[in-house]
Amino acid sequence: MNSICVYCGSSLGQSSVYAERATDFADELIERDLALVYGGASVGIMGTVADAVLDAGGEAIGVIPKALEAKEVTHTGLTELHVVESMHARKQTMVDLADGFVALPGGLGTVEEIFEVLTWAQLGFHEYPCGFLNIDGYYDMLTAFLDHATSEEFVKPIHREMVVVEPTPETLLDAFASYEPPHVKKWIDREET
Template identity: 65%
Template sequence: MNDHPASTPLRSLCVYCGSASGRQPVYADAARALAQAMVARGIRLVYGGASVGIMGTVADEILRLGGEAVGVIPQALMRKELAHAGLTELHVTPSMHARKMLMAELADGFVALPGGIGTFEEIFEVWTWAQLGFHGKPCGLLNAAGYYDRLVGFLDHAAAEEFVRPVHREMVIVDSDPVALLQRFAAYRPPAVPKWVGGDET
């Protein structure tokens, strides 16, 4: 693999988000706004395959507007997460690990909508892969209603305390406007930096 991977045209976007809807309707509104911005640009959705919560909202809006929605769900979660029956494609994987790998392979970028622990873990994992030079795809947070404000503040703190290099902190694109976020994704160029620098490998 190249140390400095080239950027990839944004044709498919992996959206990580919750299987719950959250306390405020603004989160579902943000999911629909992102879906609208994606369909307007011909960007296909890749997501976790569920029909419930914010996951279902973003997929439903993509499909309502005539876009493509590709779900990837592990066999063990087929019943628990209520797999979406109306998707363009639904891939069923043997494990959670296989699910995440396939989602990463199918997507040209990664964005987290408001979600819970699984959403956090997924966006942090692909950001780590980007930091290590395993891919050159953009990673970001759609910061609906300030949901990620404290997380962004903590990431800035981690950089200030020199546990995260500034160039790696800047890899995470944060915006509250889905149109602006997608524009920044389209313009993204991965930094040409060494992968391993004095204990900064994680």
């Protein structure tokens, strides 16, 4: 594993613990010699994690669409910045640059991005670990939803097990280091039934 893509909020949230743990996550990336791939902004949790990586001498790679670059939220001190045409291009570039995917606290965009990359893993488009850093229980209700979707048979248990949810950067990245992707077919051919 060389780099981790982090999806997270462009705001800091209500509690200071989110930014504190984002800094801890950045420290753990540095400790493990992992580059940060993220959305390229200088604000919110995104800016916090990037600043912490850079302050510790690490590599921070940003990917931002032109439309957001124009709003002047682009981080100007990154190791590398990719300015792309669209949100779709942003997400694909981030996937292409990373070996694992983590959601820190964030809103609709964060959840949409991590669920898209989880779906790609479920479909076998990649075999990298995907998970949530469950800071102060932030993702408890989302985890409960995934358990409910599994019990209602909308998510297969083997696909539910793909979703790594841990409370600390250390335990999350340890789980990533030992991650084994499931090898099951998502769809059953009609001829096989």
